[in-house]
Amino acid sequence: xxxxxxxxxxxxxxxxxxxxxxxxxxxxxxxxxxxxxxxxxxxxxxxxxxxxxxxxxxxxxxxxxxxxxxxxxxxxxxxxxxxxxxxxxxxxxxxxxxxxxxxxxxxxxxxxxxxxxxxxxxxxxxxxxxxxxxxxxxxxxxxxxxxxxxxxxxxxxxxxxxxxxxxxxxxxxxxxxxxxxxxxxxxxxxxxxxxxxxxxxxxxxxxxxxxxxxxxxxxxxxxxxxxxxxxxxxxxxxxxxxxxxxxxxxxxxxxxxxxxxxxxxxxxxxxxxxxxxxxxxxxxxxxxxxxxxxxxxxxxxxxxxxx
Numbered sequence: 001x002x003x004x005x006x007x008x009x010x011x012x013x014x015x016x017x018x019x020x021x022x023x024x025x026x027x028x029x030x031x032x033x034x035x036x037x038x039x040x041x042x043x044x045x046x047x048x049x050x051x052x053x054x055x056x057x058x059x060x061x062x063x064x065x066x067x068x069x070x071x072x073x074x075x076x077x078x079x080x081x082x083x084x085x086x087x088x089x090x091x092x093x094x095x096x097x098x099x100x101x102x103x104x105x106x107x108x109x110x111x112x113x114x115x116x117x118x119x120x121x122x123x124x125x126x127x128x129x130x131x132x133x134x135x136x137x138x139x140x141x142x143x144x145x146x147x148x149x150x151x152x153x154x155x156x157x158x159x160x161x162x163x164x165x166x167x168x169x170x171x172x173x174x175x176x177x178x179x180x181x182x183x184x185x186x187x188x189x190x191x192x193x194x195x196x197x198x199x200x201x202x203x204x205x206x207x208x209x210x211x212x213x214x215x216x217x218x219x220x221x222x223x224x225x226x227x228x229x230x231x232x233x234x235x236x237x238x239x240x241x242x243x244x245x246x247x248x249x250x251x252x253x254x255x256x257x258x259x260x261x262x263x264x265x266x267x268x269x270x271x272x273x274x275x276x277x278x279x280x281x282x283x284x285x286x287x288x289x290x291x292x293x294x295x296x297x298x299x300x301x302x303x304x305x306x307x
Contacts, residue, residue, distance in 0.1 A: 001081075002081075002085075003081045003085075006077045006078070006080060007074065007078070009022070009077060010073045010074065010077060013068075013073065014068065015066060015067050015068065016049065016050075016053065016064050016065070016066050016068065017064040017065055019049050019068065019073075019076055019080075020045055020046065023045040023080050024041055024042060024045040026080060026084050027044060027083070027084065028041050030084050032044070032084070032087065033223045033224075035114070035223070036089040036090065036091055036112040036223060037097055037098055037112060037113075037114060038090065046060075047091075047094065048076075048079060048080065048083060048090045048094065049076065051096045052072075052076050052079055052094055053072060053076070079093040079094070087221075087223050087225070087226070089112055089223045089227075091106050092106065092107060092108055092226055095107060097112050097113050097144070097146070099113035099115075099118055099146040100121060100146075102146075102149065102150060102153065104144050104149070104176050105144070105172065105175045105176055106144050108226055108227070108228065109166070109228065110144040110169045110172045110173075110227075110228065111144075111231045112227065113143075113146040115146075115147065115208045115291075116286065116287065116288025116289075116291060117147055117208060117260065117262060118150060119284050119285065120282065120291075121147070121151055121154050122154070124155075125204065125258075125260075129203065129204055129258055131155050131158060131203070131204070132157070132158075133158065135155070135159075135203040135204070136158065136159045136161075136201070136202045136203055136204075137151055137155070137159070137203065137204045138163065138202040138205045138206070139151070139160065139161070139206050139207070140163050140193060140194075140205060140206065140207035140209065140245065141163070141165075141207050141208055141209040141210070141231070141241070142162035142164045142170075142173055142188070143169050143172075143173070143231060144169070144172050144176055145162050145172075145173035145176050145177060145186065145188070146176070147206055147208065148160050148161075149176055149180050149182055152180070152182040152185045153180070153182075156185070158185070159187075160185055160186045160187065161187050161189055161197075161200070161202075162186055162187065162189065163189045163190075163191045163194075163196070163197070164188075164190065164191075165190070165191065165192045165193070165230070166190075166230055167190055168228075169228070170188050170190055173188050174188060193209075193241065193248070194249075194251070201252055201254050201257070202252055202253060202254065202257060203253075203254050204257060204258055204260070205249055205252060205253060205257070205258075206260045206261075207245055208261075209234065209241035209242060209245060209263075210230070210231055210232055210238075211234050211238045211242060211262065211263045211264050211265075211266045211290075212233055212234060212238055212264070212265075213234070213235070213238030213265070213266055214233075214236045214237075214238075216238070216265060217233050220232075234266075237266065237269045237273070238263070238264075238265070238266035239263070239266055239269055239270055239273060242261060242263055242270065243273075243306065245259070246294075247303075247306045247307055249296075249299055250296050250300045253296040253299070255296060255297075256295075256296070257295070257296045258294070258295050259293070259294050259295075259296070260282075260291065260292070260293050261291070261292055262290060262291045263292065264289070264290040266290065267281065267289065267290040267292075270292070274305055274306075276302070276305065277294075277302050277305060279292040279294065280293040280294070
């Protein structure tokens with residue numbers, strides 16, 4: 001079905017309930033992938049319809065029978081078409097991605113926030129680190145800056161540097177820094193990993209770097225094809241960026257500092273590459289895997305392996 005045929009349905013659909021039902025049915029009839037903030041067709045349809053109409057998700061009963069005006073119908077039908085026929089993830093259509101209960105602006109210059117590291121921030125990195133007003137944090141490969149900004153909300157007295165190699169990603173990050181009014185706390189830096197950090201040291205380095213291996217890149221669902229490859233692909237084994245981080249991170253950590261890195265499905269490849277390194281693999285109540293923690297002393301102790 002082309003866009004014109006979707007738009008021709010405007011006269012048959014009237015209320016929020018009509019559009020939600022049509023979106024849900026259309027999603028269930030198509031082979032779609034859910035994993036950009038939602039896990040089911042129901043939640044995906046809800047996000048598409050309610051975020052497009054700028055309605056609160058928790059007030060569905062109040063609005064389900066509200067009738068839409070022509071302009072609302074047009075934009076909704078266009079976005080339904082893009083989600084169903086072009087496999088575009090909902091956050092790229094609505095420009096809203098939720099992370100740790102905060103709303104972030106996203107577009108196709110950045111990957112859509114979904115890292116389980118949010119749980120660690122909400123737990124204030126306990127019991128591994130006690131963050132104080134004097135603490136400094138580095139968010140490496142920041143993308144939309146969702147991790148850096150969430151840290152800013154939870155630790156309003158800390159200094160946070162947020163680094164990305166992509167000027168396009170940093171432009172999106174700047175939108176979010178301004179939106180959340182954390183410009184005095186979060187410093188955005190364009191850098192290829194640590195190359196522009198100079199001699200600064202941090203208490204905590206967090207990174208959600210590219211970690212998708214060549215085979216997984218080849219098999220990615222259509223939805224992931226809309227995300228920037230630069231933020232996903234990391235060599236044949238998915239560890240190109242992570243190996244550089246392991247080699248260099250100790251130089252930029254205080255003596256009691258820690259490194260937290262997400263490697264997702266490349267966890268097995270990492271443990272195979274460094275079988276003697278005691279990676280602490282963190283667990284998450286809301287799902288997620290492949291996030292490890294190492295202390296500075298461990299990074300230094302195993303530096304020869306990383307080199």
